[in-house]
Amino acid sequence: MSIVLVERILAVRAFGVIFAGRAMDGEIAAAGSTVRVKAKQRAIAGEPAAGETWNVEGSIVRSQWGPQIEATLVTRVLPSGSLLKSYIATHVPGIGRDRAERLWRTYGHELPRILCEGDIPALAEVIAPDRPILGPRLAALLVREWRQADAEARLVAWLQRLGVVDLRTVRRVAAVYGEAAIERLKDNPWALVTLLPWPQVDDLGRRLLREAGVQNPQDAPARLVGAADAVMKDVIATGSTAAEERSLLPMLARKLGEIRSDHPRVQAAFEAGRRNGAFVSGRGGLWRAPGCAIMEEAVVARLRDMLRQSPTLTVAAPAFSAMNGHGALHREQAAAVATVLSRPLACLQGGAGVGKTHTTRAVCAVWEAAGGKVLLAALAGKAALRLSRATGRLARTLFRTLRELEERDTITARLATEDMDQEERIILEAKRSSLAEITAETLIVIDESSMVDLATMHALLRRMPEGSRLLLVGDERQLPPVSFGLVYHKLVDDPGITTRLDVVHRQTEDSGIPAVAAVLRERQIPALSPYRGLAAGVSLIEAETVTAIAEGVEDAYHDLAGHDRLIIVPTREGSAGVATLNRRMHDAHVESTGTQEMVGALGAWFSVGEPVIFERNDYRRGLFNGSLGRVTRVDMASGGLHAEFDGDELLFERAELIDLSLVYALTCHRAQGSQAERVIVALTPCQLLDPSWLYTAVTRAEHQVVIVGSRKTLRRALGARWAAEEREVGFEWVTSRP
CATH class of the missing domain: 3.40.50.300 (P-loop containing nucleotide triphosphate hydrolases)
Known part of the structure; x- marks a missing residue:
């Protein structure tokens, strides 16, 4: 562990932050030496600013910029001594160096205690003795900022003791509960269920109650309500906004570790959830997630109001x-x-x-x-x-x-x-x-x-x-x-x-794709000819195993070289998933072209000529989350690259490569809204395959679709229900009459 005084923020990206500072002790880097710290989002609690001191855990590596700490845990440390003056001067608007110096001269090492106690009149007298309105305002702002920082530091330490090490969660807890976070969570640790997996929350909650001397924590009312909240969280994660009681009870039983849905504890949890608003009653025996129910009712009401409104504009002939x-x-x-x-x-x-x-x-x-x-x-x-x-x-x-x-x-x-x-x-x-x-x-x-x-x-x-x-x-x-x-x-x-x-x-009919899509809409198996290379229409490469599917996809992709191509797959992981196929295509590209390859900040590989996808919105560059481009140059010295998006060549520095990924292959959901001349569909057996998935994948193509898989998998997918039919929702729209 080393304490680092932040001097400059070098980069703030979706992956995390890089800052430069001075080591205040000699634990990791020599005391007084200048170091760079690179921390991923999950490893840092908050955003650092110049003048702050942070505890940094990790290992030091040599980089082209000098010593760099690859951080595993970074937490804010409230400053003490003379650093306290700089912290106050730079973090509280209106204080400045002179007023910070007066506070330090007046209170010295007692200043942190005074700030926590919140003696605003005394602080105001020191900050601005001749400004009766401004002084109290600045003092109140200073106290608030300090208390928030102090509460965050205490929350980090408390949650770490309980085994919560994901600092993104810590930040969210601090944002929701503020200074009272620890007290609120001691009263009801199951309130964390919206932020953490149920097993972790449940273990933490029962442990805290046992430490507090509570008998039978497994029957604690807060635990029963928390289980109901966790069940509705799972329901929403499937895309539904409601569920029937016969579905909720088995889910509750699993959360509570019971085998039978009619166990008294399960029944008690259902009633506790109902009483405390974990779910609300809906039509047809549905129990609705309360937040979703509010939105559904509001949407229906607003749409009905639209149908009642008088036209403000008439379209004449x-x-x-x-x-x-x-x-x-x-x-x-x-x-x-x-x-x-x-x-x-x-x-x-x-x-x-x-x-x-x-x-x-x-x-x-x-x-x-x-x-x-x-x-x-x-x-x-x-x-x-x-x-x-x-x-x-x-x-x-x-x-x-x-x-x-x-x-x-x-x-x-x-x-x-x-x-x-x-x-x-x-x-x-x-x-x-x-x-x-x-x-x-x-x-x-x-x-x-x-x-x-x-x-x-x-x-x-x-x-x-x-x-x-x-x-x-x-x-x-x-x-x-x-x-x-x-x-x-x-x-x-x-x-x-x-x-x-x-x-x-x-x-569009000439391609044959709309005809096949129409058959898929009826959940029928279309007539598919064997794949014979470049041609319009929809064809099939028979492949039974996942390995054979991956090989068939790769062969078809290379066979269609020179054309706009896209691979659509059901899953990200697995031997025929997005990650594996992208890596296989990358290796084949490098081998066939002999181009240099470079590795990005998080281990992704890139080479000239490869397709990439931008994964966030950047309106300064005119890029959307999902914009597709192609690598045009790589700079091995700087670790950056150039890529062309819609005719514009853009530079991406090494730290920005976190926003780029190879895009030989995409999941079907990710491909929605995209189109390509030629689409290769990896029909890997999995639960995600249904008529909607097949139909969406096939209709991404303009001229040619190559399906790689077995007719048995195709038949099973078309025998499933449409994805939308699998969702239970409380949204009801029976007729357009107001």
Whole structure:
């Protein structure tokens, strides 16, 4: 262990933080020496700042930047002695060096005790004796900052004693419970169930109760309620928002270590959960997660209000002439445009090749010709980019849309309430004008709506003013949202708000993919010809074992070299999973091309010419979570690389490589919103395979699909229920009548 005084923050990334500082003792590095510290998110409690002191555990390695500590545990240490002055001066706005010096001269080593006791009048007299208003304000701020830091340090030590070593969890506990975290958790340690796995929480809770002298901690009311909370947490993790009692009781029994669901302790836990709001009663015998139930009811109520609202904008006949400038529409598509624009809430449903995007482009043109505004969005960055290109209009991710709407509200409030000079006002107004906006004349179009989860839909509807309209474009047979809830899949069954496109058009029909997709929609096994290399349509490489599947995928990928290719697999791990296939493809690429390979910050390998995926949103660079690119250069000296995304070559320094991964292969959920000329589907037997998975994977291809697996696996997958049907939700939408 070594105490390090932070001098500079070098990098803050999704993986963690790198900072430079001075070793205050000689435990790891020589006292007084300059060191770099690299800590992953799970190893550090909080974000360091210049002037702070941190306890660092780990080993020192030699790097191109000099000595570097690869940290295994990094915790904040409250400063003492003369370091305390610097800490106060730099961490509390308004204090500064002079006031910090006065505090130190007045209290010396007693200052930490004074701050914890919170003697604000005495502190104010020292900080600003001639400022009766400012002094108490600064003193209160100083006390609050110190107490928070002190509480965090004590919480880290307390949880570590109990075996909680994941510091991300510590940070979340501190954020939720604040200074009272330890006392709150002593009273009810099972409150940690939302943050930690049940076995760890349950062991910790029973241990604390035994230490406190509680008899029979296994029957403690807090434990029974905690078990109910843990069960609903598991329900939500499956994508459901509710469950039947017959499902909940066995789950409760497993949490409590009981064999039978009718055990008195299990029954007591069910009643305790019901009384304490772990789940609430719903229709049809369902028990609903309370937070999800609130969102579901709010979404239904808001959508029904939309159907009642009077139109703020009428689309007159002349506006429909705008359709003519966007390519010929089939009569089904033209009718869909008119129907969709006659409704304040509409779903545009269609399978592969029916021209949903073509129809959406016409909808946008007509609405704008009528005087309205259009806001386009999709859940995934890839889908938003494709929508932008197809419509010729800016499309954002839903995450970005919501963030911009919030930022717009913040700027509007500042402009209305704050005094500012003209230059600052002009800057803020310019910023606001560039952000997403929803007015009473706005038509919001959400593409790939089947992917949109309950929480995201709830957040969007809260931002929609009276009069604004919503068009949900999607395909009910694609995979449901990754997160919990169903909205689009429930709404699309209502003919009063749903327009369906059924006609497959010639330019897509020629590939044969829409025909196969249509058969899959009926959960039938399509006629698949044996794979014979580059060709349009859907073919099969027979493979029974996982090893044979991995080899078949690799052979097909290399066989289709020179074309836009994508591998879709069910799982990340395993010999035919994403990680293994990406590594196999990388090794084959390096062997065949002889290009140099370099390793990233977390052990990922890259080489020139390889496909990569960017895994967070970076609006400065114009990249979304899911943007696809290709490595163009690697710099072995600096450890960075260049990659091309949509025609732009971008530099990624070594610390930024955490945001890049190889993308020869993707899971099907990750591939939603993406398309490629040629798609290779690894049909590895697993529970994730169902008709939705197959249909979604096949419809990612534009010209060719190669399925690698067995007909038996294909038959078993098509015999399963649709993924959306496996979810129990409390969202009810019976009719579109208000």
